[in-house]
Amino acid sequence: MIMNLYRCMDRSRLLFDFxxxxxxQFDYDEEIRQLGGRIHRLREPKNLLDRLKLSKSxxxxxxxxxxxxxxxxxxSGLYLLAAWMSGTKIRVMxxxxxxxxxxxxxxxxxxxxxxxxxxxxxATGRIACGRAAGQFxxxxxxxxxxxKNGIALQEFEPPPLHRKSEIRKSIGVSDTATLxxxxxxxxxxxxxxxxxxxxxxxxxxxxxxxxxxxxxxxLRPAIIERARELGLTGHVRLLGSRQDTPDLMFASDHLLLxxxxxxxxxxxxESQAMxxxxxxxxxxxxxIDLNLGLVRFIGLESPARWASTILENxxxxxxxxxxxHQILREAxxxxxxxxxQLYGLYRVNP
Numbered sequence: 001m002i003m004n005l006y007r008c009m010d011r012s013r014l015l016f017d018f019x020x021x022x023x024x025q026f027d028y029d030e031e032i033r034q035l036g037g038r039i040h041r042l043r044e045p046k047n048l049l050d051r052l053k054l055s056k057s058x059x060x061x062x063x064x065x066x067x068x069x070x071x072x073x074x075x076s077g078l079y080l081l082a083a084w085m086s087g088t089k090i091r092v093m094x095x096x097x098x099x100x101x102x103x104x105x106x107x108x109x110x111x112x113x114x115x116x117x118x119x120x121x122x123a124t125g126r127i128a129c130g131r132a133a134g135q136f137x138x139x140x141x142x143x144x145x146x147x148k149n150g151i152a153l154q155e156f157e158p159p160p161l162h163r164k165s166e167i168r169k170s171i172g173v174s175d176t177a178t179l180x181x182x183x184x185x186x187x188x189x190x191x192x193x194x195x196x197x198x199x200x201x202x203x204x205x206x207x208x209x210x211x212x213x214x215x216x217x218x219l220r221p222a223i224i225e226r227a228r229e230l231g232l233t234g235h236v237r238l239l240g241s242r243q244d245t246p247d248l249m250f251a252s253d254h255l256l257l258x259x260x261x262x263x264x265x266x267x268x269x270e271s272q273a274m275x276x277x278x279x280x281x282x283x284x285x286x287x288i289d290l291n292l293g294l295v296r297f298i299g300l301e302s303p304a305r306w307a308s309t310i311l312e313n314x315x316x317x318x319x320x321x322x323x324x325h326q327i328l329r330e331a332x333x334x335x336x337x338x339x340x341q342l343y344g345l346y347r348v349n350p
Contacts (some may be wrong), residue, residue, distance in 0.1 A: 209235065245270065279313070
């Protein structure tokens, strides 16, 4: 979401820099540098107190930053406390999820609850990607602003039809196969192993079907192993982090999002912009459905039900591109149009 805004903004008026507690390289590092941003790297904190000290020390020694924008729910209050202690005047909290991570330990859930309470108090700007995410983080009595997860709509103009075959060939998928895709981090929240069970159910019915993953994460080895156990190795492509997500969506027949929890997943905005049918976990906020007939919500109890929905669902690209994009634009999902909200948060003159 931030990168979509970053690409559209007038960087003579506003520029983001980024702070990592890691020396690892990440997907957008090179693009950030090319766009004029800087990446500051701190060592991995030893504990929570060390994280607070490192954050405060950095902000105290870098007074050129007039604002801090926090996206990390788990440590949100801690970072805003460091900003308050260092004298940072503009402290923005951004809500991205609609429910707590119940897979955390009881102690971790207690900490998360405390840090959320702290964030509510210390934030000078409270924004959310959707109404449900805002109500979860800020409650019903604290005012907040909804800033839609806008995208660069021009990137989701379907290419000429012959490109579909070319894209599929480049990733080892035939023209006749039903192609499923899952786009996003290969982490527990996204539940990528579930997509393998859906694929397995379809293969048991003798269907010619392939599954591609576009993203990296800690569950990559587990996906490889589970695919091997199910006899699906030849039907799965792990493509890693990709910059050509619109092309992959254009080449696919269905997008899967079996997440345990989400806020307002940008990938479903993108899939609707492309006109791609999406099968989505019912734990995702229904706000994401823009009523284009492209999104189906299903529970996570039965992969076979997901498979049946895929076989029944042919609702792809029913609404023309111009009409789809106009609907998204009017609903607030054009990143270029969202910049005014961002400038207001940071008190940048229009």
